[in-house]
Amino acid sequence: MKVSAILRLTGLLVAATMAFSSAPGLLPNAMAASEIKIVVNKQAITSVDIARRVAFLRLQRTGGNLQAKAREQLIEESLKYQEALRIRAVVSQAQIDASYARFGKSNNLSVKQLNQVLNQAGVTPQHFKDFIRVQMSWPRVVQALEGTSGGGMSTQDLVSKMLERGDDKPSTTEYILQQVIFVVPSNKRSNATLNARKREAEQLRGRYQGCENAAAAVTGLRDVTLRNLGRIMQPQLPPDWKPLIEKTEAGATTPTRITDRGVEFIVICSSKTVSDDRAAELVFRAENSDAGDSETAKKHLAKLRESAVIANR
Incomplete structure (x- = not known):
């Protein structure tokens, strides 16, 4: 649910x-x-x-x-x-x-x-x-289980199933992303510190010159982490970031967010529409099963229950 x-x-x-x-x-x-x-x-x-x-x-x-x-x-x-x-x-x-x-x-x-x-x-x-x-x-x-087991159906099987029932092979957006984190340690996490780090992050957003120059942009900044997230398909986007990423144009940055790590924003290095088998698989899974209610989920929960020790008093 x-x-x-x-x-x-x-x-x-x-x-x-x-x-x-x-x-x-x-x-x-x-x-x-x-x-x-x-x-x-x-x-x-x-x-x-x-x-x-x-x-x-x-x-x-x-x-x-x-x-x-x-x-x-x-x-x-x-x-x-x-x-x-x-x-x-x-x-x-x-x-x-x-x-x-x-x-x-x-x-x-x-x-x-x-x-x-x-x-x-x-x-x-x-x-x-x-x-x-x-x-x-x-x-x-x-998702971890399905990433390991393929969710019980291979990419080729999924695509074949879609084509057999007359579906067109779906397309999705492929992003290349970077993540910038202004780190705030848990022992220093106060509103004043978070607000100060947010101002620093906003200043960097204003002068960000694209992913190619990212390393130079963060050089010399205190406690700032730059992560290259690589290629990510739209259905794989984290729920908390997905709306922000989808609204952001290629070459721009999302608004900042306060997270458990500190203050973060995502850079959209590029985005393009793709329609290969992998994209089709991801779209199919996203549209046809809520990960928490999928067959994989039901089977794994049943397995956990079978091996559990449950005592009613």
Whole structure:
């Protein structure tokens, strides 16, 4: 399930706020005391976790046995998170916070207002952020699997399948990118430092003379990393950067972004339309399966569940 698909309409959020604020008795009583209800590979799921997920499901107007659905979702998310930890595919806190803020903005809510809605509904911001963490990290696990196994189908097979059903071979944009990072160590991460580094990054953007002169442009700058990202197809673009890259012309730079590493921007060295077999494969996968819900994902989750130690109490 995509984060963007959850609570998409502001009206639903506003209605939920009014409902819960006018009827405080609806807030889960289980918040008062926490008991361990499920253990997944030594990771505890408490009564509070379940109550918050039930509240989250109510906010989505989900029907049926909410207790059972909440328990099932939390077990699956524990397995997904543990696997993401194992292969070091967990997204950063900065990425989670950015996604949370974007979600609020898409519903015309500030972070403070979104916090209030979730607290009043009995969900809490932290529970929603934990949900976001899994939703963003699990596709990375699946992509790593599909990158190793080919997703169960070779490039040639995918292209043949498209042509057999009458599809034209799709095209996509191929980018050559550079990444510039104004590093801010975690122990020096303050608003003042980030703002100062952002000003430095904006100054460099203003005088950037293209990828050929990139090394010279950053020479002498303090704690600045230049990375040549090479050729990247449009479906492979990181979600956080994709809209910015797509709006930026070749030879220009994206706006700066504050990330867990510091302040960054991407340089579009070149872009062109390509329609080879590799491009067709990437477009096919992007259009026909959400990485987190693909057959590879389902099979791997089933495998994780089969080997897991799950105890219900």
